[in-house]
Amino acid sequence: MKISDLLRLSTDNLRRRKGRTALTVIGVVVGTFSIIVMISLGIASNAQNEAMLQSWGDLTQITINNYQWGAASSEVPVLDDKMLEQLRGYEHVVAVTPMYQDNNLNAQIYAGKNDRYEAYAWNMYGVDMDALQAMDYQLISGSFVSSDTNLGKKKIPVLIGEHFAYEFQDTRKSPNSGKRQRYWGETDSLGNPVEPFFDIQKEKLTLRLTAYDNNGNEKTEDYQLVVMGVFQQDDAKQYFTNSGIAMRVTDMQMLSKAYQKLSGNKQSSGGSYMITSNGQQLKQQDNGYENVYVKVDDVDNVSDVEQKIKDLGYETYSMTQIREEMQASVAKSQMILGGTAAVALLVAALNIANTMMMSIYERTKEIGVMKVLGCEVRKIRNMFLVEAGAIGLLGGVIGVILSYIASAILNNLTMIAALFGGTVDLSGLMSSFGGGYYYGMDGGSAAISMIPPWLVLLGLGFSTLVGVLSGLWPAIRATKISALEAIRHE
16 A cells, blocks of 8 residues: 555545544644644743843843952952953853943043033943944944054043933033033924034043142143044943943053042042951952953853852842743743643544544444455554544644634734724733733834744644544554454444
8 A cells, every 4th residue: 555545545534524523623723722822922921021131231241240348358359350361261251341430530521612511521431342342332433442542642542422422511601501501302492303512523522630639729631532433322231322431441540540640549549448447448449340241152151151250259140030030930821821721632632532443443344354455454553543643733734823813813902902992901911921021112012922933833743743642542453453353343
């Protein structure tokens, strides 16, 4: 018996019993449909959670918070440049950068004729420019600063936030005047955006360090800031992409030392300090950089890299823990609802087995004739297995089609309800799957059901497998029927 003959016989047998076959197929349809829809809701919930976490920050980034106090934590290694090189050597680490900021630095930035425009340099960081590129920071103009860039004495190449120009105030205007400062997003009477006072990429910027000696005399030192590029705003990465300044960490350290020298206070550089009970003065900088960002190549490798850093004694933060908790919540909901759907598929499997057993009893004489004519036992067994598998596959195909229809309805349910003048709130459905994020990042509703191709193949394969396994015992039963008894069977 050829394969084509086997398929034809199986198809004819199923076609002769249309009613019974249809009822059996319906059971498989319900089971397949339920499982695919439940899994699709979980996939969509995970995707929405990932989008929400991405809006909060980079999922592949680890933040090291080095808030130890010098000698008070001798067991924790110094988070200095040497340690950063060690971190860069870890497997799966793409880039490492400190976020160096001197909170004690008294500095202002001036522009315009006679320093007309003034801004406070409160959001100024020293970073590794090469790391910023690897961490996917984007520029809307210009280019990143290379480590060997040399513009001359007291000239510092910098990158500025997209809206940094709005930080400047017009010192010729009264402090109470509404025209003293312009704000990003502000519009004039005609609705046109209000531009900054000047083009910050063309204007000369002067960074002025200001300190006072013991007699109260003012001492200043000026540096020129040369704008090399402008960040595309991305507050999820760092706020300086909005209205701050980034420069090479060596340049920032140079400014800290210059201010320390200018003020005559050796403790004025590199962050805060405290006085111990014995009068010892400890600087936070004594234990290295306060904040360091580590970029990992893939979100699945973040946990391993983070654990290595924790083993060194540092405190870390990443989105991994939140992400894992969300995924666990979604998986738990999927298991509960998927288990309920699996019950429907189990009932379908029993129906298939019952259908095939009934078919054997009705075709006992046919089986006997096939044996007498010399048909191989395995061919008879395969015929029933093909029939059972065909029932599972047909039910799977219909279940997949209905799943796509249901998915489309769910994803457009708010619009469908609006057409009939009603409203519908699906946030409760999504929260039951552990997804508290229903609205898309653009303000529109996000998909609540997603059926990827692998889920379709899984549904078809599973339904077919259920059909074959359900028909296995009836098929074996058919092969054990005696040929003589089968021929005499009425």
